[in-house]
Amino acid sequence: MRLTQSQEGESLLRRYEYDDRHVVAADVGVDDDAVSVDTVGDTAIVVIDHGDGESEAELDLPGPATTVAVTNGVLTIEVEK
Template identity: 55%
Template sequence: MDTQQFAGGNERFVRRYEYDDSWVIAADTGLPEEDLNVDIVGTTAIVVAESGDRVTETELELPGEDASVEMNNGVLTITVQK
């Protein structure tokens, strides 16, 4: 397993794990599921977060197109099959 970790300006962490059959990108958003919307377009994940009257949009480049999205306790997980 290979791991990469990034921190944004607001110190929320994004981690990327590489396994034999997939990549997993995990981001600690700290937001409830209903405040987050994720669209996958090709190899780009578009993440729109709403917090009060503030809306933030972030794009993540994915290592492939076969992606699935899950949210659990404020953690966004995107799994991309190889």
């Protein structure tokens, strides 16, 4: 496994590389229902509703997403190799 991480503002983004897949994980710090994610090709578009406004971010993925989930404020995107 290889790990890459970066921190922007208060969010922490980690990228894990396994033999069979890549995993991108981000601590978005809000309730699960306040996060929406659309994937288009190798890009994930993440929209977070903060109650008083929305923020949007685009994440470059190492390929098309196979699964996207938000659990306990953590966004997880898996990409098969």
